[in-house]
Amino acid sequence: xxxxxxxxxxxxxxxxxxxxxxxxxxxxxxxxxxxxxxxxxxxxxxxxxxxxxxxxxxxxxxxxxxxxxxxxxxxxxxxxxxxxxxxxxxxxxxxxxxxxxxxxxxxxxxxxxxxxxxxxxxxxxxxxxxxxxxxxxxxxxx
Amino acid sequence: xxxxxxxxxxxxxxxxxxxxxxxxxxxxxxxxxxxxxxxxxxxxxxxxxxxxxxxxxxxxxxxxxxxxxxxxxxxxxxxxxxxxxxxxxxxxxxxxxxxxxxxxxxxxxxxxxxxxxxxxxxxxxxxxxxxxxxxxxxxxxxxxxxxxxxxxxxxxxxxxxxxxxxxxxxxxxxxxxxxxxxxxxxxxxxxxxxxxxxxxxxxxxxxxxxxxxxxxxxxxxxxxxxxxxxxxxxxxxxxxxxxxxxxxxxxxxxxxxxxxxxxxxxxxxxxxxxxxxxxxxxxxxxxxxxx
Numbered sequence: 321x322x323x324x325x326x327x328x329x330x331x332x333x334x335x336x337x338x339x340x341x342x343x344x345x346x347x348x349x350x351x352x353x354x355x356x357x358x359x360x361x362x363x364x365x366x367x368x369x370x371x372x373x374x375x376x377x378x379x380x381x382x383x384x385x386x387x388x389x390x391x392x393x394x395x396x397x398x399x400x401x402x403x404x405x406x407x408x409x410x411x412x413x414x415x416x417x418x419x420x421x422x423x424x425x426x427x428x429x430x431x432x433x434x435x436x437x438x439x440x441x442x443x444x445x446x447x448x449x450x451x452x453x454x455x456x457x458x459x460x461x462x
Numbered sequence: 463x464x465x466x467x468x469x470x471x472x473x474x475x476x477x478x479x480x481x482x483x484x485x486x487x488x489x490x491x492x493x494x495x496x497x498x499x500x501x502x503x504x505x506x507x508x509x510x511x512x513x514x515x516x517x518x519x520x521x522x523x524x525x526x527x528x529x530x531x532x533x534x535x536x537x538x539x540x541x542x543x544x545x546x547x548x549x550x551x552x553x554x555x556x557x558x559x560x561x562x563x564x565x566x567x568x569x570x571x572x573x574x575x576x577x578x579x580x581x582x583x584x585x586x587x588x589x590x591x592x593x594x595x596x597x598x599x600x601x602x603x604x605x606x607x608x609x610x611x612x613x614x615x616x617x618x619x620x621x622x623x624x625x626x627x628x629x630x631x632x633x634x635x636x637x638x639x640x641x642x643x644x645x646x647x648x649x650x651x652x653x654x655x656x657x658x659x660x661x662x663x664x665x666x667x668x669x670x671x672x673x674x675x676x677x678x679x680x681x682x683x684x685x686x687x688x689x690x691x692x693x694x695x696x697x698x699x700x701x702x703x704x705x706x707x708x709x710x711x712x713x714x715x716x717x718x719x720x721x722x723x724x725x726x727x728x729x730x731x732x733x734x735x736x737x738x739x740x741x742x743x744x745x746x747x748x749x750x751x752x753x
Contacts, residue, residue, distance in 0.1 A: 322697040395698060408690075409574050415694075433694045440690035443602075444571035448691040457697035 324457060325429040327364035328418075343428055345421035349403055350379040351412040351447065354439060358416075358432035366416075367424035374412035377447070380405055382417065388455070394462045398431075399455030404448040413439040415449065417456060431457050465656045466496070466569040466606040466684045473563030473638040478505065478645040480560060484551045487544070488566035495540050496570045496684065500610045500652055501552045501562035504531035505645040510556040517543065518550075524581040524678040526614070533612050533650075533678040539575060540566075559645025563638040563652060567606065571685040577601050579682035588616035588675045592623070593667035598681050600657035606684040607632065607657050609666055612650040616674030619643065623651035625669040630661050649674070657683065 335342035356372035363369050366379075373379070384401030400417075417430045433456055440447060470488040477483065483501060491497070498521075501512050509529030514520070514536040524533040536552075538544060554560050582594035592611050600607065611623055621641045626634035632655035641649030649670065666681050 322695070324697065324699055397696070404691075407572075407687075409571070431697065433697065435692040436695045437692040440692050441601075441688070442690035443574045443685050443688040445687040445689035446691070448689070450691065450693045452694050452696040454696040456694060457699065460698060460700040 322434045322457070323358040323360050323432045325358070325363060325431060326361045328428045328430040331428045343419050343421050343426065345419050345427065347382045347385050347400070348379040348418055348420045349382050349449075350416045350418070351377045351410065352414045352416055352432070354411060354413045356414065363429055365425050365429065366418045366420065366427035369416060369429065370424055374410045376410040377405070377408060377412070379420065390454075390458065393458075395458040395460045397455040397458040400451060402448065402450050404446055406446050407444055408442045408447040409444050410447065411439060411441045412447070433457070464569055464686060465604045466567050466686050468606070468635075468637055468654050469495070469566045469568050471563060471565045471637045471652070473640050474561050475640045475642050476502075476559050476561035476644040476648045478559040479557055481554045481557055482551050483560045483562050484549050485562060485564045486549045487547055488564055491540050491545050491566050492568070493540055493542060493545055494572060496567040496575050497538050497540055497544065497564055498567065498608065498682075499536045499550065499552065499562060499564045500612075500650060500680070501534045501536070501560065502532070502612045502648055502650045503554050503558040503560040504614050504648055506530045506554065506556045506558035508556055510554050510558055512560070513553050513555070515550050515552075517541070521576065521579055521682065522581045522680045524583060524680060526583055526676045526678050527585070531614060531676075533610070533680065535579070535610055535680050535682070537576065539570075539572065559648060561640055561644075561648065562650065563640060565608070565637055565652060565654075567684060569686055571687045574685050577605060577683040577685045579680060582679045584677040585675060588673035590670040590673050591667065592670060592677045592679065593665065594679045594681075596663045596666055596681055598683060599662040600660050600683050602685065602688050603657055603659055604686045604688075605657040606686075607655050607663070608682050608684065609634065609653045609668070610650075610680040610682075611652075611668050611677070612648065612679075613670055613674035613677045614648045615646045615676075617672040618647055619672050621647065621649040621670055621672040621674060623649060623668045623670055626653040627665075627667050628655070628663055629665040630659060630663065632656070632658060647674070
């Protein structure tokens with residue numbers, strides 16, 4: 321099930337309320353093994369889950385990150401550009417988005433998203449995700 | 463993605479009493495293409511193995527009888543070494559009757575070129591019907607399926623193989639077919655077809671021009687590069703709002719507050735005044751003078 325990481329949300333709220341500084345780095349997406357099950361409160365950093373990355377893949381830099389206020393739907397949405405990786409031989413059914421600080425043990429996990437089509441298994445082919453028009457996830461404000 | 467394509471093939475017919483068979487490189491071989499070689503031998507005096515040139519991988523070794531006759535299938539992804547070669551020599555560990563053929567295949571998935579393969583043997587009475595059961599299930603409709611069939615002995619004479627069949631049915635194209643009277647009348651053929659479906663192939667076979675036994679077969683599935691694309695369903699989470707207690711100013715009344723004062727004992731001091739003593743005033747009798 322798609323899961324927003326509680327520790328990642330904690331990091332975001334701490335940043336906006338001034339409790340702690342926001343982490344800086346590169347926003348990344350990692351395709352995960354089908355055996356990986358996200359835990360919203362024990363999976364905190366990339367180091368906690370990196371061993372479950374889908375075989376034959378590496379974490380990819382995400383571009384076009386945006387946080388959009390959708391007043392019509394009373395929510396705030398997180399979106400990025402689509403992702404496409406060539407020459408992949410792997411099996412995956414979900415992906416994780418995290419902030420890569422350069423140190424896996426300080427790179428906070430943000431969200432684990434199920435792939436809507438289920439398991440993808442490219443063979444020396446292109447592995448691609450078309451991000452939902454509404455983005456990866458949204459937080460309702462009412 | 464498109465099905466891998468058999469671009470060209472070469473073969474060397476069987477020769478008796480030898481330990482090697484040399485097969486010419488298929489025309490137009492390019493780096494990254496798949497070479498599949500099928501080598502059949504028989505009439506070895508003792509258990510015999512066939513070895514390929516450096517870099518080739520053994521896919522299947524089908525023992526038709528105690529290592530005295532075998533079908534061996536090898537493959538390699540061509541590098542500059544293979545593209546520069548003019549031929550490839552396969553060597554038997556003992557003198558035998560040996561021959562074989564080679565396919566050049568383009569459009570394969572590098573690193574994952576062979577999905578899977580199976581081998582089968584028949585050693586019943588001589589027959590023209592080659593028929594094997596299979597459990598191979600292609601993982602993609604664009605996979606290339608290869609049938610590698612061989613036989614020996616039985617009715618004397620140079621034989622050939624034709625009328626390739628399978629369940630589910632496919633359109634088979636023969637790639638090469640060699641057979642002669644060298645040694646014990648071996649025959650070897652290869653055919654290919656596009657998978658078309660991902661349904662399990664439960665049976666494959668062909669027809670021999672002469673009854674023979676034993677038969678051997680290898681069926682293999684070749685992968686094209688396979689893309690995979692997906693999307694996400696946006697995850698929406700709702701906040702939890704906790705009830706907050708608040709207060710604000712209101713008009714009200716008051717009850718007279720009566721407080722009993724606390725009167726602390728005060729310490730004081732004073733200065734005693736100077737007591738002035740009036741001196742007695744003198745007494746005087748004024749006499750009025752007349753003017």
